[in-house]
Amino acid sequence: MKYILLLCGLFVYFGNISAKPFAVSEDTVRFINPFAHSITFSGNFGELRANHFHGGLDFKTGGVTGKPVRALADGYISRIRVTHGSGYVLDVVYNNGYSTINRHLEAFVGDIARRVEDLQYEQESWEVEIVPEAGEYPVKTGQIIAYSGNTGYSFGPHLHLDVIETATEDYVDPLPFFAGQVKDHTAPRAQGIMLFPQRGRGVVNGKTTRQTFGLNQTTGITAWGEIGAGIRAYDYMDGVHNRYGVHTVILEVDGQEVFRSVVDRFAYDENRYINSWTYGQYMKSFIDPGNRLRLLHASNGNRGLVTIDEERPYRFVYTLRDALGNESKVRFTVQGHRSEIPVVEHREKYHFRWDKVNYLQEPGLELVLPRGVLYEDAYLNYAVRGDSGDIAFTYQLNDRNIPLHKACNLRIGLRHRPLADSTKYYVASVSAKGSKYNMGGHYVNGYMEVKVRDLATYTVAIDTVPPILTPVGQAGWGRTGRIVFKAKDAQTGIASYRGTIDGKYALFGKPNSVKGELVCQLDPRRVKKGGSHVLVMSVTDGCGNVTIRQYRFVW
Known part of the structure; x- marks a missing residue:
């Protein structure tokens, strides 16, 4: 069913198109189903997560643990781990050029299970790792290699399966390897639009702030200057209530493609670029200057940003597509309206450039940001506060957390040192409500030194209370x-x-x-x-x- 919403200045069309599954060549690699039951998923490849993409598929196991997990092809077990994060983990290298990581398992089998337990007692540690010799544990297609579980950081029984291209070590979408075993005719659906006027270069509805618009929005949109668009959307599958990430997002303006994201592969060290591509659950349809995420593609010569410089309607069309070819579209119109664009007012000292090394030195504070850790220029809303009895000042680097691509060095000086034991001091991140979260750190010559991955609010605290x-x-x-x-x-x-x-x-x-x-x-x-x-x-x-x-x- 299609429906049209004609709004004052905003026109939205949203429809489902059931497309044919993606084309598969004869030499495409295939995997068998890891389970004896039919395939359904609780999560798909590339879903938006905090600071990272979901790297694989989450196979449902009927709400129970202990399901036999089978080898997907011929190969060998290459790595065996027990971790607090992923539980029991088994890596397999297959002879077809791909490797898998099986996470959240309940148990290993045979000699591997015994070897892991012996090592845990030998090292006196729950967390252990074994890297066998290549071919030490060969597997055949369909062989039981483990049992599914709910271990590690898991919210319910399932098997998380990562597929990695062995030659490049890229994480790739596992879904095509199970083509023909997954039936789905449900297209992705959008939930809202966000527009991003560029600081000092554009306005939306006369304002310089980001603005969201629901698909049934009744207020018109006007803009002037340079703006970016973003969309909140999810994919769905037949017969289940889960929602998933969207494989392909295409933005066209006035019939010309300006941006495309295709979530089909990424490298491990690209994960934190998700903080640049997304704003909350909205996927940006433009690329920040410091974002090197390969799955993003801008084709208009301006990183996907749209220039509104004529007093006329600009017609935006989003195409949303899943990995099986199901497709929907969202249409809306932005009316060009000549408006004044405010000049950016900032303190130069607190203007950090994305393409340079940045330093911040304040009484009791030292921060160094190497080149390449910012995704775009940052205009810090810096502030400092503290009572006379505080161990250290509380330093607000910015009022909204700005994620960094890599950890950077921060030093906070102690105003008082009530304890001689320096191991009891730690650097704390302070939330907007005043809650403190441990960041670690160590004491050096009157300062606490720590690595941080956000421009946020920090202070020093003491912990002398046992667990x-x-x-x-x-x-x-x-x-x-x-x-x-x-x-x-x-x-x-x-x-x-x-x-x-x-x-x-x-x-x-x-x-x-x-x-x-x-x-x-x-x-x-x-x-x-x-x-x-x-x-x-x-x-x-x-x-x-x-x-x-x-x-x-x-x-």
Whole structure:
């Protein structure tokens, strides 16, 4: 169904077009389904995430764990890991020129499972990594290589599958490898438009600020000078309620293409460019001067920016397309209206250039930004505040966080040093509501030095309070053979943990980082069954404060 909204100065058309699936050549690589059940996804390649793109496909597993995961082709296992972020992880190099990373697994199989557990006890660490010799663990198409899970930073049972082009190490969209196994005729849908008047060079509705417009917006749009456009849109698939990232976005103005994004591949070190391409959930249809993200393409010679310099209607057309060729369009009109464009007023000291090295030196503050860490010029709204008793001033580098492409050096001087132990000091990021978040750092000659990845608000704080350790279901430890703790630290977080049973290392881990529980599954091969045992558990926060507790249980 198509519908037309004719607005005062804004004309929006939004329709679904079910296109044929993408063309597939005979020599295109194919993978088998990693599961015995039909394929559905909870997430797709390139979805917008905080500071990164979603690097693969999230395969649904019916809300349960323990589904056998199969090798997609012939190859060999190249890397084995257990991490707090991705849980149990298995990398596979296939003979067809591609590699995969299987994340959030519940368990490994066979010799690999035994080898991982032995290494965890040997290193006395839940997090371990093994890099086997090439070909040490060969796999055949359809062979069970692991079991699906919900480990690491995971909000529900699923398999996250990354596909990497072995020669380039680029992350590529896995969907084409499963062509014919996925049925979808649902096109992407837009939710809103955003216009970005360029500072000192353009206005929208007479204003220099970004403005959003819903698809049923009743207020007309006028503009003058240089503006950029952006769109908030999601893809959908047949028979499921999830929403996904949009594979292709094309912007045309007056019948000429000015911008195109094609989310089909990216390199790992391109991830943070997402902070330049997006504003919230809006995808910009122009390219900041310091953005080197390869999936963005401007074809109008002006980075996708549109010059409104005639008093006439400018017709914008968005084409949204998914990886299977389903397509929709959004149309709107911007009326050129001659307007005054305010001159940028700024303090030169706080004007940071995207293409230069930038320094900021203030009493008690030193900041160095190497060339290439800014995506566009930054006009800092710098401010400093503090009470006489504060350890350090609170420095607002800018009132809105400006992301940096790489971590940069920040030094904050201490006004007072109430503690001789310098390990108890940390640099804190301060939110608009005053909440503090640990950034780490170390003390050097009166200053706290730290790496930061945002131009935000920072200060120095002290943490002398040990973490809180709470046993969960202690009465049932012996019956279930499962020991569980909650560990929390309000300031610098839990940095490490360690448990022993009867004086010997006990393997505690964080199976699911969202829940945050520390869990030890008792093993009769390592803990003698049929008696009383002494458990000692310790947790340490980011400033070295330690909590140690002793418990007795019968198992």
